[in-house]
Amino acid sequence: MIIETPRLFVKPINADDKNDLKMLYKDIKAWNYLGGARSPENIETGIKEQIYPSEKDVYWAVRKRDGTFIGNVSLTPHHDGEYTEISYIFLSEQWGKGFAFEAVSEIVNYAFFVLNFEILVAETQSANSASCKLLQRLGFTEEKRLMRFNAEQILYIRENHVCSNSFMSAGRGNIT
Numbered sequence: 012m013i014i015e016t017p018r019l020f021v022k023p024i025n026a027d028d029k030n031d032l033k034m035l036y037k038d039i040k041a042w043n044y045l046g047g048a049r050s051p052e053n054i055e056t057g058i059k060e061q062i063y064p065s066e067k068d069v070y071w072a073v074r075k076r077d078g079t080f081i082g083n084v085s086l087t088p089h090h091d092g093e094y095t096e097i098s099y100i101f102l103s104e105q106w107g108k109g110f111a112f113e114a115v116s117e118i119v120n121y122a123f124f125v126l127n128f129e130i131l132v133a134e135t136q137s138a139n140s141a142s143c144k145l146l147q148r149l150g151f152t153e154e155k156r157l158m159r160f161n162a163e164q165i166l167y168i169r170e171n172h173v174c175s176n177s178f179m180s181a182g183r184g185n186i187t
């Protein structure tokens with residue numbers, strides 16, 4: 012299943028994405044609010060988890076239409092167990108161009124309209140203003156604040172009937 016947006020392709024991760032995932036793990040800026048730089052062992056484990064996901068996890072690679080890898084998006088069980096969490100990491104050189112919004116809004120659509128989820132959650136450090144802004148633009152609202160991984164986190168939630176203006180105007184991608 013490949014999702015096309017005006018500028019991007021969003022495709023489930025496979026073994027061909029290994030080197031691009033390595034590059035993403037080595038982008039220290041991208042891991043600033045996610046626990047910082049990873050050890051080589053942790054990177055190997057993380058890449059394996061994405062290439063060979065458990066049946067509850069889905070990982071997508073996001074590429075520009077010319078094939079350039081720019082980031083990933085995932086749906087995985089949330090730490091607290093009840094709901095599915097949407098997460099995303101983009102190469103720092105690709106921030107500020109609207110690519111994350113374009114890709115993540117399509118995965119939100121996919122979760123609600125193809126997988127028929129009722130609720131999606133996202134957890135992000137309150138200090139991570141770019142991530143908080145993205146979630147708000149996607150129609151997520153703050154549910155609560157909590158401490159996890161030695162930092163204040165905001166749990167955001169979106170029910171599938173909520174359509175923010177920016178989400179509606181993002182334009183629906185094609186699923187093939």
Ligand SMILES: CC(C)(COP(=O)(O)OP(=O)(O)OC[C@H]1O[C@@H](n2cnc3c(N)ncnc32)[C@H](O)[C@@H]1OP(=O)(O)O)[C@@H](O)C(=O)NCCC(=O)NCCS
Nearest residue numbers: 041044098099100101106107108109110111112141142145
């Ligand atoms: C969180 C993250 C994905 C946000 O990326 P981003 O590029 O800021 O997000 P968006 O795609 O929504 O882009 C928004 C910015 O692009 C600008 N932009 C430029 N062209 C645009 C376009 N065509 N469409 C929309 N926005 C555009 C917007 O004005 C906005 O800029 P601003 O932040 O100065 O207001 C990114 O910071 C990241 O990967 N961080 C590291 C990983 C992480 O922390 N993940 C969160 C935990 S799960």
